[in-house]
C-alpha cells in the first residue's frame with residue numbers, strides 16, 4: 716500500500732490542513748500548554764519550530780524567549796507557509812522557511828532549541844531528518860516535540876478511527892513506524908531514532924489532555940471527514956457515497972457526544988519527547 720504521506724505532499728494532506736488551520740490551532744492550544752510548560756523560558760538567540768504549520772507555536776515560542784531572540788518555522792507545505800507568513804508578518808522576531816526539514820541546509824546559525832507540535836512524524840527517513848536537525852543545533856541545545864502514543868491508548872484516535880471502521884467493514888491496519896501521525900507511537904523506536912541521530916538524554920512522558928474548540932459537532936464531523944485520523948481511513952477505504960454518509964453520521968454522533976456547550980472537546984493522550992543535542 717502506498718503511504719499517504721510524502722515529502723512532496725503528493726496527496727494534498729497538508730494543503731487540506733491549511734483550510735482548518737485556525738480551528739486546529741484553537742483545538743491544540745492545550746497541547747501547546749504542555750509543550751511550553753516543558754520548555755519553560757529558555758535562554759538563547761535562535762530557535763526552530765519543525766513542521767510549524769500556520770505558525771501558532773512559532774509565535775508562542777517567540778513570546779516565551781527574550782525579545783531579541785529569533786524563532787524560525789520550517790514547513791514543507793506551500794499553502795501553510797504562505798498562511799503563516801501572511802498572518803505573522805507584523806511579528807519581527809519570527810520567519811518561515813518553505814522547505815523539507817529532512818534535507819534543508821540550515822546554514823551557519825546554530826539553534827539553541829528546537830520544538831515541534833506534531834510536525835516530526837512524517838519524515839521518509841527519520842534518522843536522516845534528525846541528524847540534519849541535530850547538525851543545525853548548538854551542543855547541549857534542547858529538542859522537545861509532541862507526538863501521538865498508540866491508537867488503542869488514545870481515546871481520540873481510537874474513537875475516531877473505530878467510527879470509520881464500523882462502516883467500511885475493514886480491519887484496522889497497524890501502520891507501525893511508517894511516516895504518519897502514529898509513526899512515533901513506540902517509545903523505544905523514538906529513543907533509538909534520536910540516539911542514532913546524535914541526541915542523548917532522551918525522555919518521553921505521556922500526558923492526558925483535551926482537544927477542545929468552539930465549533931458545532933457538524934463542523935467537527937465534517938472536518939474529520941477531510942482531515943485527521945478518520946480521514947486517512949476513509950481515503951484508504953474509498954467508500955461509496957452511501958457509506959460515506961453513514962460514516963459522517965457516525966462521526967457526528969461521536970462529536971455530539973463530546974459537545975460541551977459551544978465547544979466540542981475530545982479526551983486525548985499525547986507524548987512529550989525531550990532530548991539534548
Ligand SMILES: C[S@@+](CC[C@H](N)C(=O)[O-])C[C@H]1O[C@@H](n2cnc3c(N)ncnc32)[C@H](O)[C@@H]1O
Nearest residue numbers: 729766767768790791792815816832833834837
Ligand atoms: C500535523 S501538522 C502540525 C502543524 C503544526 N505544528 C501544528 O501543530 O499546528 C504537520 C506539519 O508538518 C509539516 N511537515 C510534514 N513533513 C515535513 C517535512 N519533511 N519538513 C517540514 N515540514 C513537514 C506539514 O506540512 C504540516 O504542516
